[in-house]
Amino acid sequence: MEDRELSQQESLLLIEQMIQAAKKEQKDDGTSWIVWGWMLFLASILTIANVHFGWYNTFFFWNLFGVASLIIFLYQASRFLFLKRPQKVRTYTNDLFGRLNAGFFISLILIIVGMNIGVPVTKGFPLLISLYAFWILIYGSALNFRPSIIGAYITWGFAIAAMFVKTFELVMVMHALGVLFGYIIPGHIAHKEFKELHRKEKRAQLV
């Protein structure tokens, strides 16, 4: 790019192009939603099978999920601490997500601790589903990503249903469905859109 004067139309076009270029930095590839979504989904489904067939103790697969989460957390923390990839750009959205992530995990831990000290799991899991929905809605609204906004309301629907079902297996079914509509489907849509955007970018560079 040179340092030359522009016509009014060229100026507006340039502003639009640069704002779009900056926006691409905020585009999420959906990987986190896919990874966490499938992990939560599998934990729910395997717990239903476990309760039904009586393989191990009821929360075996949730404990396994906890261990897997800890490994992922330690892996991400070590990457952050030791690789120190320089952050080329800071966006308001990323900063907001950083703070909201902290709030989400504090609330999540609080509910999990609650379930371990007396809150019935049939009431604790609906609260967890509701918390997922809250985070999904904020994410979808901040990025103006419609599948997540819709997914959040569907997830809330399953949270309400889970609050009133009678058995733990049905709570797990609601949990699996909530995660499917709130995490997995929007995550895969985001991933597809992200890949499409990069393909378009590459095509534009070749032209």
Next chain:
Amino acid sequence: MFKELDPILHSQLRLAVMSLLISVKEAEFTFLKEKTNATAGNLSVQIQKLKDAGYIDVVKQFKDNYPQTTCKITQKGVEAFELYVKALREYINK
């Protein structure tokens, strides 16, 4: 009567830098270079002009033994950018 276009902003590279910075909280020099496809020398000169006008803040520091230049738009820069866009629209709609 049309407003005169701000000469600081009415240049391709400076306008590109301002348009990028208005969309983010702060950005590194390398990010601006990558998005504008400008040479490092030219970009440095234009960034200095924007800084002298008070439109952006520039922080130079060392991070992990590497020099790092971070740019951030100022309130004055935001106002100038908004006025510039408004003036552009007036010209186009005349």
